Amino acid sequence: MVSKFIQGAILGTIMIAGVAAMAAVGTNAAPAAGDQATYKPMQSISHDLGSKSAIGYFLREGGECQIVLMISENSDPESRPMLSAARLRLALRPGQAAGLDSDEGRSIDFTCGDEAATLSVHSGQFGAAAVATN
Secondary structure: OOHHHHHHHHHHHHHHHHHHHHHHHHOOOOOOOOOEEOOOOOEEEEEOOEEEEEEEEEEOOEEEEEEEEEEEOOOOOOOOOOOOOEEHHHHHHOOEEEEEEEOOOOOEEEEEEEOOOOOOEEEEEEOOOOOOOO
């Protein structure tokens, strides 16, 4: 009876680990410093800006990339009260670019793709991720 309990516990742990691994593959984790990612409309965008996070999505609307990001402090919600966030809205035409820089030297650059079907996001150290904006 004890061995069946142990086997069940081990099997349960393996299943939980497998589900967690599949979920990690299916989500959009923030790219590492200096990385570039391409997003489709409504795909989750998440990037670190040092002590702040930028989380959001983009929509293809009116032939433009309509970007919506929530900018907030990185904090442990269980250790202190949640701080308020700020919403950033951008409208970029295909080929246009915009950047967001932190005071801590991190940068995120957005470039609207052809026909506003994709959004390229490049993150890294300030200056390394910078692109010319139109």
